[in-house]
Amino acid sequence: MEIIVLLKQVPATDSLVAIADDGVSIKTDDLNWVINPYDEFAVEEALRIREAQGGTVTIVTIGPDKAVEAIRTALAMGADKGVLINDPAALAADGLGAARILAAAVGQLPYDLIIAGQRAVDDENFQVGPAVAELLNIPSITLVIQEEINDGTIRCHRTVEGGTVVLESPLPMLFTTQRGLNEPRYASLPGVMKAKKKPLDTKTLADLGLDAGDFSQPLVRIQAMRLPPERTGGRIIDGDDAAAKAAELVRLLHEEAKVI
Amino acid sequence: MSQNVLAITEQAGDHFRKVTYEILSEGKRLAAALGGSLTALVLGSGITELAAGAGEYGADRILAADDDTLAEYTTEAYAGVCAGVIDSESPAIVITGASTQGKDLMARLSARLNAALATDCVALALEDGQLMASRYMYGGKILADVRLSGSPQLVTIRPNAMAVEKTAGEGKLETVAVDAGEPRIRFIEKKMETGKVDITEADIVVSGGRGMGGPDFSVVEALAAELEAAVGASRSAVDEGWRPFSDQVGQTGKVVSPSLYVACGISGAIQHLAGMSSSKVIVAVNKDAEAPIFAKADYGIVGDLFEVVPRITEEVKKLKNS
Numbered sequence: 001m002e003i004i005v006l007l008k009q010v011p012a013t014d015s016l017v018a019i020a021d022d023g024v025s026i027k028t029d030d031l032n033w034v035i036n037p038y039d040e041f042a043v044e045e046a047l048r049i050r051e052a053q054g055g056t057v058t059i060v061t062i063g064p065d066k067a068v069e070a071i072r073t074a075l076a077m078g079a080d081k082g083v084l085i086n087d088p089a090a091l092a093a094d095g096l097g098a099a100r101i102l103a104a105a106v107g108q109l110p111y112d113l114i115i116a117g118q119r120a121v122d123d124e125n126f127q128v129g130p131a132v133a134e135l136l137n138i139p140s141i142t143l144v145i146q147e148e149i150n151d152g153t154i155r156c157h158r159t160v161e162g163g164t165v166v167l168e169s170p171l172p173m174l175f176t177t178q179r180g181l182n183e184p185r186y187a188s189l190p191g192v193m194k195a196k197k198k199p200l201d202t203k204t205l206a207d208l209g210l211d212a213g214d215f216s217q218p219l220v221r222i223q224a225m226r227l228p229p230e231r232t233g234g235r236i237i238d239g240d241d242a243a244a245k246a247a248e249l250v251r252l253l254h255e256e257a258k259v260i
Numbered sequence: 261m262s263q264n265v266l267a268i269t270e271q272a273g274d275h276f277r278k279v280t281y282e283i284l285s286e287g288k289r290l291a292a293a294l295g296g297s298l299t300a301l302v303l304g305s306g307i308t309e310l311a312a313g314a315g316e317y318g319a320d321r322i323l324a325a326d327d328d329t330l331a332e333y334t335t336e337a338y339a340g341v342c343a344g345v346i347d348s349e350s351p352a353i354v355i356t357g358a359s360t361q362g363k364d365l366m367a368r369l370s371a372r373l374n375a376a377l378a379t380d381c382v383a384l385a386l387e388d389g390q391l392m393a394s395r396y397m398y399g400g401k402i403l404a405d406v407r408l409s410g411s412p413q414l415v416t417i418r419p420n421a422m423a424v425e426k427t428a429g430e431g432k433l434e435t436v437a438v439d440a441g442e443p444r445i446r447f448i449e450k451k452m453e454t455g456k457v458d459i460t461e462a463d464i465v466v467s468g469g470r471g472m473g474g475p476d477f478s479v480v481e482a483l484a485a486e487l488e489a490a491v492g493a494s495r496s497a498v499d500e501g502w503r504p505f506s507d508q509v510g511q512t513g514k515v516v517s518p519s520l521y522v523a524c525g526i527s528g529a530i531q532h533l534a535g536m537s538s539s540k541v542i543v544a545v546n547k548d549a550e551a552p553i554f555a556k557a558d559y560g561i562v563g564d565l566f567e568v569v570p571r572i573t574e575e576v577k578k579l580k581n582s
Contacts, residue, residue: 126363134371163452180505219376246571259520
């Protein structure tokens, strides 16, 4: 089973994010960078499938030099090899541009299964996985919390509002992960040592047969970033006991906030 | 390209999801601004009667794709019908809800149509005939204004973010021929929790966190029942196995914007705040007066949630009976 994981390096979710001077990006200096949490589920699931069925797990990432760390972490978890697409034009792409680049990179590799996070927790596009599948003309299933593979067919449990839907697809296909799929392993020390020797190729768009000029006009452009309206709030309700406080709260919700 | 807006509706059983009324209302506003009309596309099986209702929310034309092969949402079958309609109608803007269906469908369509997509938008505006969309990034820590170009422009709308307006459209019903071909993905079954309102769609969410101390959420559930609310949970409550993953509010869970969010025993980690701070009104109940959640809450009660929350439930009951 040839498995490809689409992986992105993102700021850790406990980061405080500040807007850079250009007004359209964030300050990146003091951030702690990690594997996108949903992509971590993808790496773990790929490793479990390989452990059951044999095969190879290849990590494909678009990112700058420092994204090597995220790929090395995935290799230390047990993935076999990595491809980093490091090109200024790739870094400026929008969600669809990223999907076109990843589809071109994956198209150069053998694959039976592609696993991606449902979304990256930085740009929150929910777009790249299904878009890559569309460009490769393979089926896709998003938000998967459970899967089984039998005889070239994968059965996926997809989360929807208020429940789950079970779907079946032939391989090759792409699915995206949902929290609950698995509990990602930590990289072991021997894993970290081994990862240093695993193959990691760096490619430019030209190496993928793409023209950087095709990515210079993204269809979606950030015009401005701002911090969400700061909540002022902070009114603490006083009262003699729990009952008095509760009564005052419900009165305020009804008469002042008018939400109940 | 026309100046028209195409709204892709979504139903749950025999009724439209609430977000469908939101996208129809927003679609009508955009169509008016563009000087075009609003067309609703309703997909499903046995939906023609339901489809007619879209006219009450401003649809000038209603396209019903009514076919057995569309009884359950599958990406390929739905994307195929939508791509065909978009091809023949050439709308300027295609709008749908940022539901599990809408986000999946639009991601696939963006690649098929080579079209701009902004997902989970909380506000839309037109500038020189081009869409400007406001959407959260970095788990709700940043609000970005993005400009879409090209045609069509695709957007999904966060549930509960936009106002519903009942405005009569002409509501002319037409049928769309459906040829699903040989879909590769097969629907096997659906397992729904009966009567459960998803936290992303609920008007009120009552959540419990580490302060619940265990899997017994009965005090939170009782208040939720009284408020007709959905029950949410913090990441720590989910990590402890007290609640299912589908209930998790936060950066690695779901982002919610209900009109009322009640946080019980939740301290307010930055990832949790990111998932709920766009709620209209926030209430926090926590025994730790220093908990960060109080800085975000409109109303806070410092106290033991097991004493306070049942009292709130009683007061709500009294209010309803008064």
